[in-house]
Amino acid sequence: MMRVAVGLLIIFLLSACSSSRYSMRHDAAPQGDFDAQNVPDAVPVWEPLSPQGNRSPYVVRGKQYEVMPNAAGYREEGVASWYGLKFHGELTSNGEVYNMYAMSAAHKSLPLPTYLRVTNLANQRSVIVRVNDRGPFHGDRLIDLSYAAAKKLGFQKLGTARVRLEAIVPGQQGETMVHSGGVSNRLAPFVQVGAFGREASAQALKARVQSVVNGVPVFIGQAAHHAGEIFRVRVGPFESQQEAEEVRQRLAREGIGKPLIITRSLQARHQ
Numbered sequence: 001m002m003r004v005a006v007g008l009l010i011i012f013l014l015s016a017c018s019s020s021r022y023s024m025r026h027d028a029a030p031q032g033d034f035d036a037q038n039v040p041d042a043v044p045v046w047e048p049l050s051p052q053g054n055r056s057p058y059v060v061r062g063k064q065y066e067v068m069p070n071a072a073g074y075r076e077e078g079v080a081s082w083y084g085l086k087f088h089g090e091l092t093s094n095g096e097v098y099n100m101y102a103m104s105a106a107h108k109s110l111p112l113p114t115y116l117r118v119t120n121l122a123n124q125r126s127v128i129v130r131v132n133d134r135g136p137f138h139g140d141r142l143i144d145l146s147y148a149a150a151k152k153l154g155f156q157k158l159g160t161a162r163v164r165l166e167a168i169v170p171g172q173q174g175e176t177m178v179h180s181g182g183v184s185n186r187l188a189p190f191v192q193v194g195a196f197g198r199e200a201s202a203q204a205l206k207a208r209v210q211s212v213v214n215g216v217p218v219f220i221g222q223a224a225h226h227a228g229e230i231f232r233v234r235v236g237p238f239e240s241q242q243e244a245e246e247v248r249q250r251l252a253r254e255g256i257g258k259p260l261i262i263t264r265s266l267q268a269r270h271q
Contacts, residue, residue, distance in 0.1 A: 034101070036151035041128035042103040044115040046170045046189060046241055046261070053093035053112040053134060060137050071114040074167035078142030080118065081160045082150035083135075092133035099146070106133035106144040115168040118145065120153040120161050127152050128168065189244035190236035193257035202231035208256050209235060213247055233257065 056067035068074070088100045094112040098104070105116065114131040129149050136144040143165060147156060155161035193209055196202045202220045209218050213235055221232040235251075238244040244261050251259040 039148045042130040044168045044170045050094035050112040052095045071167035077164045080163040082145045084147040103129045104146045105129040105131045106135035107131045117166045119164045188237035193233045195232045205233045
């Protein structure tokens with residue numbers, strides 16, 4: 001019985017491996033067509049570094065690569081390629097699932113995740129992608145874009161394009177994220193302490209929070225939920241991620257709620 005069980009396990013593992021997209025010899029575009037212009041750009045938000053994919057240095061095919069400590073000020077021009085069906089549904093370097101229809105990318109040295117504005121220098125089209133994978137590790141290519149991003153930039157049939165990459169770092173010294181009609185959307189960090197289905201419970205927590213945050217604004221955000229109204233107790237906004245983290249730690253030490261840092265867009269009109 002043991003030999004039979006082991007044999008069945010080996011057959012199962014071989015079958016699972018053969019069903020992987022990596023069994024494809026060459027990458028390919030998906031069949032049919034879709035309107036990439038309807039795919040929204042990635043929306044830059046502050047995120048901690050991924051627990052996977054940021055080891056530095058690391059080695060691929062005998063070559064050593066260094067991961068940047070941060071993406072602030074990063075700007076570079078080079079060749080972009082794209083990856084599609086062969087990798088669709090496989091794990092990325094930071095442990096997420098690659099989706100060729102989403103606005104993502106692979107880069108050899110940027111920290112994961114990083115948000116980039118990518119501009120096709122041939123037609124000046126731009127997109128925003130979220131870097132969550134490592135690569136490309138061949139030729140002179142600078143970045144591998146998802147199939148959707150490449151199609152939105154207009155080079156999916158060419159295979160490669162010369163692009164400009166510019167890092168977007170949310171919350172960095174009042175980073176302006178989106179410009180439209182003179183209005184800028186700036187992402188600012190908040191601390192959310194708790195969420196309740198009853199306003200009275202939110203008010204009680206708000207009073208406890210106010211007693212320890214030394215005059216920092218505390219408010220209750222109300223939103224619709226599938227089960228009714230939800231009341232969120234939040235602190236902020238803050239000018240920097242560091243200030244938000246200090247308040248989060250203070251609340252955690254006091255055992256008040258379940259504090260976590262979130263980012264929200266602040267709209268400010270240019271003068």
